[in-house]
Amino acid sequence: MIRHCVFIRFRPEVSEAEKATIFAEISALKERLSGFLAIHVGANISPEAGMDKGYAEGFIVDFADAEARDAYLGDPEHQKTGRKIVAATDGGVQGVFVYDLEIPD
Template sequence: MIRHCVFIQFRSSVTAEQRDELFAEISALQLHLTGILAVHIGANVSPETGMDKGFADGFMVDFAGAEARDAYLVDAAHQRAGARLVEAAEGGAAGILVYDLEMVAAE
């Protein structure tokens, strides 16, 4: 399983409603792409002040494997949603951190 983690520094002018709309677009991708196991969306709730480096919102998408993740990356709807996220992020792409983890079962 691949866990695709995306953390965002939204521009201060982006409203909560706009954030919700962007995250709804990401969540909706699971309706037409196979291999998406789950989508988790939310704000950072860590008590470690300042450790988020301003990446206060984000989402994670769990994929069955690398093939499903790779199909998501080139999907037209994902590309549109990603472009909108970049527009909403502080500094464009610099305001987005992407980190993929390969989740392996403990033996």
């Protein structure tokens, strides 16, 4: 399994409605993409002040395998939403932190 972690540093003026739309678009991909197992969306709730480096919100997607993750990355709807995410962040692509983990069976 691949756990795809995406942490976002939104610009302060980005509304909660815009964030919700972005997260809903990512979540909707689960219905169409094979191997997209689960998605978790939310704000950082860690008590360790400052450790998030401003990446205060994000999502985690679990994929069956690397092929499913790669299909998601290449999906046109994912790419469209990815462009929205980058446009909404503080610093463009620098406002997005992506980290993938391989989870052993």
